[in-house]
Amino acid sequence: MKTPKRTTIYDIAKKLNLNASSVSRALNNSGNVSEVTKKLILKTAKELNYKQNSLASNLRKGHNQTIGVIVPRVNQNFFANVIAGLEEVTYQKGYNLIICQSNESHAREVKCVNTLINQHVSCIIISVSADFEDDTHLRNIQENGIQLIQFDRVDDNLETFKVLNDNKQASEDAVTHLIAQGYQRIALLEGPQNLNIFKERKEGYLSALRKHNYPILPELMKENAWTKELSAAATKKLLNMAHPPDAIFASTSDFSALGVLEVATNMGIKVPAELGICGYSNEAFTEITSPSITTVDQYSVSMGKTIANLYFQEIKSDNKDAIPKIVSIKPKLIIRSSTLRNKDEQRI
Missing domain, CATH: 3.40.50.2300 (Response regulator)
Known part of the structure; x- marks a missing residue:
């Protein structure tokens, strides 16, 4: 079965005999388009089942409301609950999660990191694999201007925000x-x-x-x-x-x-x-x-919420001089x- 062609702003522009730039401004509510034209564009976009490419849009705006998470195994209660806690906070903030699994493999962990970097995520949250070898891939995250938070299993030699159990x-x-x-x-x-x-x-x-x-x-x-x-x-x-x-x-x-x-x-x-x-x-x-x-x-759900709040309250704040800190949670x-x-x- 042939996959139907995705509607683009050029399709909308062609149908309405407008410039693609006018369609783009209307869809992004960026002004310089009359209300009558804007309503017509939005109505046509709906009729053509137009879906905005959020990645491209975020890149144009200089940010991406997506956070990457890498865990050793998603089917372990601890990591599943951490992800649940993360998602509860990020969803409220309008962010999406991309979840990757290293399967306790350092090589696979490196691939996960590279994939998330190529997705231009705004932050990568990671608990390293059991056969962790070196932190070259973690330093690569920072070199690409992406925030890094480590939790549970961490590289002690790398200065980042960390959320740990005692x-x-x-x-x-x-x-x-x-x-x-x-x-x-x-x-x-x-x-x-x-x-x-x-x-x-x-x-x-x-x-x-x-x-x-x-x-x-x-x-x-x-x-x-x-x-x-x-x-x-x-x-x-x-x-x-x-x-x-x-x-x-x-x-x-x-x-x-x-x-x-x-x-x-x-x-x-x-x-x-x-x-x-x-x-x-x-x-x-x-x-x-x-x-x-x-x-x-x-307290894995709590840990997930703590990690997310650390990102939104500390890292994503206007304080560019925020010093990476370690947050410790006492287990029971x-x-x-x-x-x-x-x-x-x-x-x-």
Whole structure:
């Protein structure tokens, strides 16, 4: 089926025997066109189903009311909620979002950035991929005069506006809770240490152990256990140790915690009596597993709104000397059955 030809201002001008410039001025309400002619042009544009090219129009005006967003995965609750929070604010401001997914690939992330630059977006908001290599593509955004906001996973070496969670404190709270429940050997499932969020969560884990005079045991810390499959493999190794852990903090995500729970269930290990499990991110499924999973709520919708407001209130303001700043959001520990060995502690 042949695609119908798009109506242009030249089609309207030809039908009305006018100059294209007169049609353009009328459609953009820029004056120098009589009211009678303007009404005729608008009526004809409607009859011909004319749709204005917003990108071209914005380029002529020197701005584009479109913001690009790049996330590792759109199907994760955290990133989906951040996007929802962003959209709620940007929609009210008359802005559109272009959403890209890196699939945890640095090469794909670079392609997403280049695509958005070519779309002449006014701002790019990004949480970098797990195999982040260098920031050349991020610097390219700035060199093209496009605003850049980083969130959650960021490049610490690049000075931009950033919106972050207090990952260290959240992890410290989670491990402190496990200690309060009487767990003695607490294992850690780590994410890639090239990413700020996983470094900070490990710091929080170590800080809680030190504050309570627990020994730091390298054999209880498993690197790069940041997917369900990798965490399951790490959990099998941990639980088959001569002296296995009695609690596992899946600091990478709730999907990792789910991998832990499945392995424990298959091995006949009782949760939380014999093994406490804590995840991170408050994915929707954590409430309906058996037992329900203790996790950390990152206030992701709020984070999205904060990012959008940062753009409209700080970056897009008339203050050209605005200094890039870091906004920190404190997550909340959500205590559920998977760690409640001591029933006297109230659930949150």
